[in-house]
Amino acid sequence: xxxxxxxxxxxxxxxxxxxxxxxxxxxxxxxxxxxxxxxxxxxxxxxxxxxxxxxxxxxxxxxxxxxxxxxxxxxxxxxxxxxxxxxxxxxxxxxxxxxxxxxxxxxxxx
Numbered sequence: 001x002x003x004x005x006x007x008x009x010x011x012x013x014x015x016x017x018x019x020x021x022x023x024x025x026x027x028x029x030x031x032x033x034x035x036x037x038x039x040x041x042x043x044x045x046x047x048x049x050x051x052x053x054x055x056x057x058x059x060x061x062x063x064x065x066x067x068x069x070x071x072x073x074x075x076x077x078x079x080x081x082x083x084x085x086x087x088x089x090x091x092x093x094x095x096x097x098x099x100x101x102x103x104x105x106x107x108x109x110x
Contacts, residue, residue, distance in 0.1 A: 001096070002049075002089050002092050002093050003046055003049075004039060004042075004045035004046050004048070004049050006089050007039065007049050007086070007089055007090070008036065008039060008040070010082070010085050010086035010089055011032050011035060011036045011039070011086060012036065013082045013085065013086070014028075014029075014032045014079070014082045014083055014086055015029045015032045015033055015036065017078055017079050017082045018032065018079055021077075021079055025079065028079075049090070049093060050093055050097050052090065053090040053091070053093035053094040053097065054093075054094050054097050054098065056087075056090055056094065057087075057090060057091050057094035057095075058094070058098070059098075063087065063091045063094075066087060067084060067087065070083050070084065070087075
């Protein structure tokens with residue numbers, strides 16, 4: 001099962017890769033640095049990443065679209081690979097959470 005430490009490591013990889021790529025990607029590195037700070041500041045980081053994952057990827061189409069956009073933007077780039085790895089983790093969390101919420105089903109009030 002994916003936890004906040006996996007997400008944290010993947011975010012660090014994105015930041016390091018972006019910084020290695022040079023000035024063109026400084027803002028990207030800063031944005032992911034901010035995401036990392038937010039994650040580390042959370043009292044319950046696992047619940048936080050679950051919430052983020054479900055918002056980002058309510059379905060497979062959202063995941064596919066995000067990856068397509070990154071592939072166009074960062075074609076033939078190891079930055080794209082690190083972003084794909086991060087979002088693959090988020091998508092795994094979202095699939096698990098969406099599966100759990102479906103298995104619970106709607107509440108019935110009598």
